[in-house]
Amino acid sequence: xxxxxxxxFFKQKTAYEIYxxxxxxxxxxxxLANPNQxxxxxxVLHDALxxxxxxxELVVVGxxxxxxxxxxxxxxxxxxxxxxxxxxxxxxxxxxMLDDAGYLDTNDDGVREKNGVELEWDYVTSTNAVRxxxxxxxxxxxxxxxxxxxxxxxxxxxxxxxxxxxxxxxxAFPWDIEMFTTGPDNPxxxxxxNSYQTAQIPESSNNFTGSNISRMANDEYDALFLQLAAASLxxxxxxxxxxxxxxxxxSTVIPLILRxxxxxxxxxxxxxxxxxxxxxxxxxIEEWTRAG
Numbered sequence: 001x002x003x004x005x006x007x008x009f010f011k012q013k014t015a016y017e018i019y020x021x022x023x024x025x026x027x028x029x030x031x032l033a034n035p036n037q038x039x040x041x042x043x044v045l046h047d048a049l050x051x052x053x054x055x056x057e058l059v060v061v062g063x064x065x066x067x068x069x070x071x072x073x074x075x076x077x078x079x080x081x082x083x084x085x086x087x088x089x090x091x092x093x094x095x096x097m098l099d100d101a102g103y104l105d106t107n108d109d110g111v112r113e114k115n116g117v118e119l120e121w122d123y124v125t126s127t128n129a130v131r132x133x134x135x136x137x138x139x140x141x142x143x144x145x146x147x148x149x150x151x152x153x154x155x156x157x158x159x160x161x162x163x164x165x166x167x168x169x170x171x172a173f174p175w176d177i178e179m180f181t182t183g184p185d186n187p188x189x190x191x192x193x194n195s196y197q198t199a200q201i202p203e204s205s206n207n208f209t210g211s212n213i214s215r216m217a218n219d220e221y222d223a224l225f226l227q228l229a230a231a232s233l234x235x236x237x238x239x240x241x242x243x244x245x246x247x248x249x250x251s252t253v254i255p256l257i258l259r260x261x262x263x264x265x266x267x268x269x270x271x272x273x274x275x276x277x278x279x280x281x282x283x284x285i286e287e288w289t290r291a292g
Contacts, residue, residue, distance in 0.1 A: 054137070058257060071084055073255050074189055080246050083251065121149050122175045123176065124178050173202070193225050216252045
């Protein structure tokens with residue numbers, strides 16, 4: 001297991017928007033309107049939504065033996081255990097956290113609200129039977145804690161269209177929540193964590209091509225990344241820096257499932273060596289032999 005992570009982003013307010021917007025309003029005009037006022041530096045809400053999810057059930061329904069529940073965005077080679085509480089679904093704890101934080105259902109309609117605004121959000125992913133099955137489950141989990149979500153899906157050709165021919169894509173991010181799969185393409189954490197710096201936020205100035213799709217703007221993260229980028233590859237401090245960066249990122253988005261790559265070999269083939277997600281299955285084909 002290494003490369004593919006199934007997760008969803010909450011739309012965050014960007015650093016640009018913070019300076020340009022009046023946050024007394026739940027809609028803010030900058031490059032694109034942020035449709036929701038709650039997904040900004042609200043760790044209690046994030047954690048309640050996360051622990052309400054039964055990741056084991058998502059794996060069974062969607063990926064079987066090819067999936068592993070995870071609380072981390074960075075899963076190799078050194079994995080943080082600091083956020084592992086999310087691996088155990090706890091609806092009662094999630095409800096208590098929201099109660100204590102003032103998210104209450106004052107009109108008994110089954111949906112919590114705060115400051116007069118109900119917690120009702122649009123949640124979109126690409127059109128795919130597995131992803132819709134996961135959406136169906138998460139909808140129920142969140143209803144159990146007083147959250148209403150409108151499950152939507154877009155054609156993959158539009159959802160993942162980086163040409164910006166439409167704003168209905170993951171970079172423009174016009175919804176409250178979006179879900180998809182991504183992951184690192186090499187084992188160096190610096191290459192991966194670079195994508196989530198504030199400077200990488202998609203906006204009109206870069207034609208919405210930035211890689212920080214969540215629009216996370218976190219000064220601590222940016223400073224830690226600079227330390228990681230400056231450290232030599234053999235510096236043992238890189239491990240702890242990667243864990244700290246993972247913990248900040250994974251406390252902003254919600255990781256769900258670590259998806260493995262599947263490979264099959266004939267029982268007659270010997271010597272294929274130890275596989276990893278960073279190389280081709282054929283990396284040592286010259287050493288393969290046929291049994292017998």
